[in-house]
Amino acid sequence: MNHEVKVLAIQSEPSCGCINWMDHWEKATNGKRVTCSNVLCYSEDISAKLVVDERGNQMVIPLCEDCASQSGYLEVAETQVSAHKLPSCNISSFVQMDKSK
Numbered sequence: 001m002n003h004e005v006k007v008l009a010i011q012s013e014p015s016c017g018c019i020n021w022m023d024h025w026e027k028a029t030n031g032k033r034v035t036c037s038n039v040l041c042y043s044e045d046i047s048a049k050l051v052v053d054e055r056g057n058q059m060v061i062p063l064c065e066d067c068a069s070q071s072g073y074l075e076v077a078e079t080q081v082s083a084h085k086l087p088s089c090n091i092s093s094f095v096q097m098d099k100s101k
């Protein structure tokens with residue numbers, strides 16, 4: 001099922017201890033997304049953005065710069081995670097895990 005989200009004009013930094021929103025998103029989903037979450041877009045040049053969903057919840061979702069600069073609602077695949085602190089925020093980031101190998 002797809003969702004409609006709106007990219008927030010002000011992209012604050014995460015306060016949950018994650019390095020950035022992509023870090024937050026990857027830890028929460030335990031994976032990487034390779035294309036933009038917009039169902040009509042296949043760009044691979046993506047970063048995680050703060051968005052608000054239909055119910056006003058702040059969510060994090062990977063988008064390309066083009067889609068992230070749209071002011072209207074975007075139809076996106078179900079890839080969003082909450083922008084609130086999640087249990088997954090406590091695990092060390094993938095970036096640090098890569099360095100320790």
Ligand SMILES: [Zn+2]
Pocket residue numbers: 014016017018023024085086088089
């Ligand atoms: Zn986090």
Ligand SMILES: [Zn+2]
Pocket residue numbers: 036037038041042043063064065066067068
């Ligand atoms: Zn896109």
